[in-house]
Amino acid sequence: MAVSFQQIEEKLKTEARRLLESGEVSLVLAWGKGYDEKHPMPYVAKCPSDADGIVFNEYCTHNPARYLVRYPRGTKIAVAVKAADSRAVVQLIQEDKVKRRDLVILGIPVYGIKNPKTGELIDGKTTCGLYNPVLYDVLIGEEVHGQPVSSPYAVLAEYEAMDRDARFAFWKKELDRCIRCYACRKACPMCYCDPCFIDQRKPRWGEKSPEPAGNLMYHLTRFHHLAGRCIDCGECSRACPVDIPLYLFHKKVAKDCEEMFGQAAGMSIEDKPVLVNFRMEDSDKILE
Amino acid sequence: MLKKTTVNQLSDLASALMEKGTLVAPVREDAGFQFREITDAKRVDLNFHNTVISPKSVFFPQTEDFVRYRTGRPMQEAEPVEPQGKPLILFGVRPCDVKSFEIMDIHFSGTGDVDPYWQARREAAAIIGYAFDLGAPAEPEEFYQTLGIGAADPEGSDIFMVRRGDDLLLKSITGKGEALLTGMGGLAGASADDEKFFDDTVAAGRDFKTRFTCVDAEVITKKLEDLFHNTDFWEKASNACLSCGVCTFACPTCYCFDICDETLFQQGTRRRVWDACMFTDFTLEASGHNPRTKVYQRLRQKINHKYSYHVRKYGVISCVGCGRCTRYCPVNIDIFSIVEEAMKA
Ligand code: SF4
Ligand code: SF4
Ligand code: SF4
Ligand code: SF4
Numbered sequence: 001m002a003v004s005f006q007q008i009e010e011k012l013k014t015e016a017r018r019l020l021e022s023g024e025v026s027l028v029l030a031w032g033k034g035y036d037e038k039h040p041m042p043y044v045a046k047c048p049s050d051a052d053g054i055v056f057n058e059y060c061t062h063n064p065a066r067y068l069v070r071y072p073r074g075t076k077i078a079v080a081v082k083a084a085d086s087r088a089v090v091q092l093i094q095e096d097k098v099k100r101r102d103l104v105i106l107g108i109p110v111y112g113i114k115n116p117k118t119g120e121l122i123d124g125k126t127t128c129g130l131y132n133p134v135l136y137d138v139l140i141g142e143e144v145h146g147q148p149v150s151s152p153y154a155v156l157a158e159y160e161a162m163d164r165d166a167r168f169a170f171w172k173k174e175l176d177r178c179i180r181c182y183a184c185r186k187a188c189p190m191c192y193c194d195p196c197f198i199d200q201r202k203p204r205w206g207e208k209s210p211e212p213a214g215n216l217m218y219h220l221t222r223f224h225h226l227a228g229r230c231i232d233c234g235e236c237s238r239a240c241p242v243d244i245p246l247y248l249f250h251k252k253v254a255k256d257c258e259e260m261f262g263q264a265a266g267m268s269i270e271d272k273p274v275l276v277n278f279r280m281e282d283s284d285k286i287l288e
Numbered sequence: 289m290l291k292k293t294t295v296n297q298l299s300d301l302a303s304a305l306m307e308k309g310t311l312v313a314p315v316r317e318d319a320g321f322q323f324r325e326i327t328d329a330k331r332v333d334l335n336f337h338n339t340v341i342s343p344k345s346v347f348f349p350q351t352e353d354f355v356r357y358r359t360g361r362p363m364q365e366a367e368p369v370e371p372q373g374k375p376l377i378l379f380g381v382r383p384c385d386v387k388s389f390e391i392m393d394i395h396f397s398g399t400g401d402v403d404p405y406w407q408a409r410r411e412a413a414a415i416i417g418y419a420f421d422l423g424a425p426a427e428p429e430e431f432y433q434t435l436g437i438g439a440a441d442p443e444g445s446d447i448f449m450v451r452r453g454d455d456l457l458l459k460s461i462t463g464k465g466e467a468l469l470t471g472m473g474g475l476a477g478a479s480a481d482d483e484k485f486f487d488d489t490v491a492a493g494r495d496f497k498t499r500f501t502c503v504d505a506e507v508i509t510k511k512l513e514d515l516f517h518n519t520d521f522w523e524k525a526s527n528a529c530l531s532c533g534v535c536t537f538a539c540p541t542c543y544c545f546d547i548c549d550e551t552l553f554q555q556g557t558r559r560r561v562w563d564a565c566m567f568t569d570f571t572l573e574a575s576g577h578n579p580r581t582k583v584y585q586r587l588r589q590k591i592n593h594k595y596s597y598h599v600r601k602y603g604v605i606s607c608v609g610c611g612r613c614t615r616y617c618p619v620n621i622d623i624f625s626i627v628e629e630a631m632k633a
Contacts, residue, residue: 036428039620042528062619066530070583177319179341179350181533182567183618199569207550209351209561239618241340241534242319 001111003141008108009056011140012080015106017051019078025104027071029064030054030080038116042067056080056108059116063233065089066189068098078104080140082113086133087231087266088189094266094273095229097192107136109144115238124150126247128232134267152232153255159248171249172212175219177242180210184246185222187239190229197221223249228257228274231266260285289466290459290483291475295334295451302329302379304472309375309414312346314339323378334380334418334451337427342540342612343385344392346378347409350537352545355558359551371408377468379416383493384432384608386417386444388540394602395543414468416458417445419489426498429611431624433498437608440493450489457486498609501628505599511630512596519584521633525626526587528619529566535613535621536564541594541606544570565589591626 016028032043032053040055042062064079065088071077077098081089086107092098109132113122123129129152131144162170182198185191197205198218206217223246230250237247258264260283261274271277293301305311311326314336321336323343357366389410396406419440420426432439442448446465450457457478460466469475478486515521536542546563549556563570566587571580580586598606607623614622 034620035614035622035625039622041620044527062528067527177317179533179537181537181564183530183532183534186530186532187618195569199567208546208548209550209559211351213552235618239530239532239534241538241616244319 001141001144003109005057005110008110008141009054012056012106012108013051013054015138015140016045016054016078017048019104020045020048020051025076025078027075028054028078028080028106029067030106031056031060031062031064054080058112058114061113061115061122061235061238063088063187063189063235065092066187066235068092068103068189069192073099074102076102076104078106080106080108081133081136082108082110083130083133084127084231084233085189086135087128087130088233089266090135090269091190091229091231091266091273093269094271100269104138105133105136106138106140107133108140109133109142111144111147117238122234124152125155126234126237128152135269153251156248156251156255159252171219172216174244175215176212178210178215178219178244179242180208180215180218181241183239183241184236184244187235188226188230189233189235190226190231191222193225197225219246219249223253226250227253228261228263229265230254259283289469290457290478290486291469291472292452292455292457292478292482293475294454295456296454297474298332298334298456299329300474301456302326302332304474305377305379305416308468308471309377309412311377311379312343313379332379334456336380337420338382338385338610338612340612340616341538342388342610343378343381344388344540344543346376347389347406347413348392348396348543350562351559352405352561353557353559354547357556357558359554359556371404373408373412376409376413377416378413380418380449381415381445382420382610383417383439383441383444384430384437384610385540386415387432387437387441387608388610389415390444391541391604391606391608392543394604414446414464415444416465417442417448417461419448419450419493420496421451422489422492422496426496427611427615428499429614429622429624430609431499431611432609433496434500434503434624435605435607435609438490438493439496439498440490442490450486452482452485455482457482459486499624501624501631503595503605503627503631505595505603505605508605508627508631509596509599511633512592515630515633516588516592518633521629522584522588525591525629526584526621529583529587529621530619531566531568531583531586532618533562533564533566534616534618535623536566536590537562538612538616540608540610540612565593587621591623591630594623595627595630 019025028045031040033055034041045051063085065085111131129150207214234247313332314321315324315331316333321339353369355366396403442461446462460469544563545560547560572578594606
């Protein structure tokens, strides 16, 4: 990258300080220091001096857009975003959970972010693979061009080659070890329902105990509630303490949606979520 | 009594233990190590640092059935599920986790209100502890030493194991452990040199450094009481918190549960299932009122419960510094840093 992580961090601090000093925003969502360098954490700066606590390094995987809905409507917020994070902001604007006018988007073009647990590069395999934010007000650094772009769906090849039974067996094996800690939905910027269907008691959609039937109910429903809305940040999978590859299912649904409706989630604020919007030319494949 | 075997003969040791009762030991799985009931002795694997979920799940499983019934049938036909007291051997438990059983005993039997399910399993179990590898540094998340727990403390185990190169030394600590060790074939006697190595390891374990700030239970309790209304402090600490169940489910000293009726095709079960103070609906009352609607209130509850309320009520901190909550927190919230901040505040 032409711009170093250090330079991005400095620029983020400067912008955050400026925005908080001028009163343009009342908080800045970014990343801050964790218990060691490998473990930075989501961070909120509320006054100019808080800006010094902002950190940006190769382990800043978290998606700050996740925290937008936590603040009352109308709060002026600056949000630092990597490419996938920016798509979450766009999707939340489409869904009217936040207003474009209340946001200052600090866009960070970046590659080379790593999963601290595995050391793996966070690329098209577990996220959308884009380098540049799709929407921003302030560019932090320089747009990345000329870097090989990895397809977000390439990782599906092996999975798509399985027949129906093999796929079912695959998901059964993976989901059987789910402990229902709900970190996946809680890490997800698009999972903002209160209450979540799985917490409802009347009617009850799935058991509370982590057993195969309830696990399947929880996950299949969640996967489908995210159809056309998941922006492929991969945070759900990274949050999972038992490493369930949730991204595979989300990517498969995203790919189907893109093929059927010609639109990926969170790419433009002019779009409407595909399952909300009705267009005469829409594919009927979903009904087959 | 000190005996020994080698790590290459681990599956023989496991087979011998399986003859004495149900063996629960660490096994390697896709997502890391977990304690599991062993059916194949070869799966027992001691090349682990610690398990993802703590061994509390052996005595206090995530789902525990109390009563089974058919819906629409008279109550007299319901069948209570009796507590299980089959002999159980819990193998390869790290000293901090062994310590957690003592803390959990307070709640499940120590106050006089005995939980028969916990107690039956606990009494039927022999615990075989296993010293951390003192040759490798502690992981950054751990801080058991801060809480006065050594990396090779044998207390609380019935038998304690120390690895010496390719040898595995097993020493009986209690009468139960002695009886178990005596009745087992395939073990060699240990030398005087092994005895010395064992004792030296236990002593060295006490000085084994994890993250360190001296935490005095009385001081931290008072500090947290003073901080209760300091919303700024708690909001800062919880800004990143997702309010999920990872930290409490992985923790060896979290014991909250919910009792639910779950029915499938008229077959009903009344069971308890782990619950977590970090969940939004944990404190939701039947009226619809929820006294803890904010994330900071929930995180404050979690920290205060372990480091303040628990000390006031039972005289001990309800945390053993195993570091699981920090290690698996999706957003890297670190309980040790919060406690440190509170001490400074
Ligand atoms: S489902 Fe997973 S990948 Fe998709 S938006 Fe939510 S957290 Fe990100
Ligand atoms: S984060 Fe993993 S274990 Fe927790 S509920 Fe989601 S899939 Fe299950
Ligand atoms: S501290 Fe971490 S693991 Fe615990 S509830 Fe908050 S986000 Fe989840
Ligand atoms: S609070 Fe954290 S460090 Fe303490 S016992 Fe529980 S999981 Fe381990």
